[in-house]
Amino acid sequence: DIVMTQSPHSLAVSLGERATINCKSSQSVLYNSNSKNFLAWYQQKPRQPPKLLISWASTRESGVPDRFSGSGSGTDFTLTISSLQAEDVAVYFCQQYYITPPTFGGGTKVEI
Amino acid sequence: QVQLVQSGAEVKKPGASVRVSCKASGYTFSLYYMHWVRQAPGQGLEWMGVINPAGGSTNYAQKFQDRVTVTRDTSTSTVYVEVTTLRSEDTAIYYCVRGGRSWGSPFDSWGQGTLVTVSS
Numbered sequence: 001d002i003v004m005t006q007s008p009h010s011l012a013v014s015l016g017e018r019a020t021i022n023c024k025s026s027q028s029v030l031y032n033s034n035s036k037n038f039l040a041w042y043q044q045k046p047r048q049p050p051k052l053l054i055s056w057a058s059t060r061e062s063g064v065p066d067r068f069s070g071s072g073s074g075t076d077f078t079l080t081i082s083s084l085q086a087e088d089v090a091v092y093f094c095q096q097y098y099i100t101p102p103t104f105g106g107g108t109k110v111e112i
Numbered sequence: 113q114v115q116l117v118q119s120g121a122e123v124k125k126p127g128a129s130v131r132v133s134c135k136a137s138g139y140t141f142s143l144y145y146m147h148w149v150r151q152a153p154g155q156g157l158e159w160m161g162v163i164n165p166a167g168g169s170t171n172y173a174q175k176f177q178d179r180v181t182v183t184r185d186t187s188t189s190t191v192y193v194e195v196t197t198l199r200s201e202d203t204a205i206y207y208c209v210r211g212g213r214s215w216g217s218p219f220d221s222w223g224q225g226t227l228v229t230v231s232s
Contacts, residue, residue, distance in 0.1 A: 031216075040218040042157075049207055049222035050157065061220070093157060097216055101173045102147075104157040
């Protein structure tokens, strides 16, 4: 199985400041034939199911604010919240869907 | 819009079985894979298995091969997961999650979750 390792486990950021979350996969999730990274980011607010924010490492889902951005390739990925808002308090998970079983990182809790 | 509505919370004794349902609407049911993911209290996300609603083929995480069965009813656009021989470690929220039209797609819609509590 591909192991997804997120860091940090938690971070506290002031309103309006940048938050950066890292995700590392134990093997590459880049499919060379189409140059796509099979990597997604999810946001989970308390008492809610996760919500897909970013797919293919950097493609924001419809309706996701542009302060959220994803970057990286191969085995190293980053989710950046450029200007943290109060409603961004949540746990963020990365996931690879390149190889079965799809696997998730352990999550990063973002607080104000 | 895509909606996945799951059945209500369950309380079961160790050794019992549980079946959770997930009714899909707002899209063509047979075209999208449906996964089951669980989350133990305060923990991360664990993929359990997937079904192709068109033909009914399934694939399971190795740790669940012997105890989990995913089925579907195309007439009602409903997917089910059954977990047998429950133990306390199975206490979790169980989510049905829509995948893509092809293998290797992100999980774009989640059910509201069903809490299964295993306790004597």
